[in-house]
Amino acid sequence: MSASDIVSCVAFDGHRRIAAGTLAEVALATKQAVDAGVDGPVLVFDDFNGRPVELDLRGTPGDVLARLPAPTPNDESAPRGPGRPKLGVIAREVTLLPRHWDWLAGQPGGASATLRRLVEEARRSHRERDSVRLAGEAVDRFMSAMAGNLPGYEEASRAFWRNERERFIHVTDAWPADVREHVRALAARAWQAPHAD
Structure with a gap:
């Protein structure tokens, strides 16, 4: 399984969604949209953490796929080769008493x-607690990038973090449809994440 099959992401042209799916699917759809002359800005987000994904869309579709970001070394879903695994040891300073x-x-x-x-x-x-935190951070990052200048952004953010679902839905009603639906889907995933006691 390659990185392009692992990462679920979404691409936007301004407030209009271009594509959602695996990184490979979204990269190809984004390249096609850019080549067709979209208005922009074109932004791609990782659905897991809400961080932007940088894509190099130059060249052929094959060139674009060949340059997709590789999985990070601590990605447990990254494929491993035969033999003794590389530990990927990184020397860093640790300060202890x-x-x-x-x-x-x-x-x-x-x-x-x-x-x-x-x-x-x-x-x-802490896996459950971490998944709740990461899902919330994904909502926060995406909402800040895509809706930070939209009316009601601050109120929507407060409603999300307070778990005020009806208020969140009401405040986001006036947002552009694609942004609204995606942020609501991310929020629903965060609210449904298993909560640790």
Whole structure:
């Protein structure tokens, strides 16, 4: 499975939706729209995190697909080759108190192995809470980029974060249809995300 099959995203020409789907589908539809002379600005968003996706639309459709962003190294859905997996170790500085270093030094496998175990345990135990947070951040990023200048943006943002669904629907009613429907779909996904106790 390639990155183009993994990422779900959406492309907009101003406030009009061009396409939604996998990264490959959206990239090709966006290239076709740009080649046809859309007004712009053309923006593409990752539905998972609401971040913009940069696409290089020069050349042929094959060229565009060949330049799609690769999955990030910590993407667990990224394909792995045979043999021992590359750990993708990145050396960074960690600041701890002396008692923390003393405790880590006494753990089996040493400080790095213990820190990796602790991080993986935290990722597993906080998965639901993290999914709720990430879904909310996706709504916030998309809404800020696409509706930040629309009437009622601040009120819609407050209603979203307060889980005031009816108010959110009411405030977004006047927004352009494609933006309104997409932000409502993202909000519904965030509100339906499993909440950790």
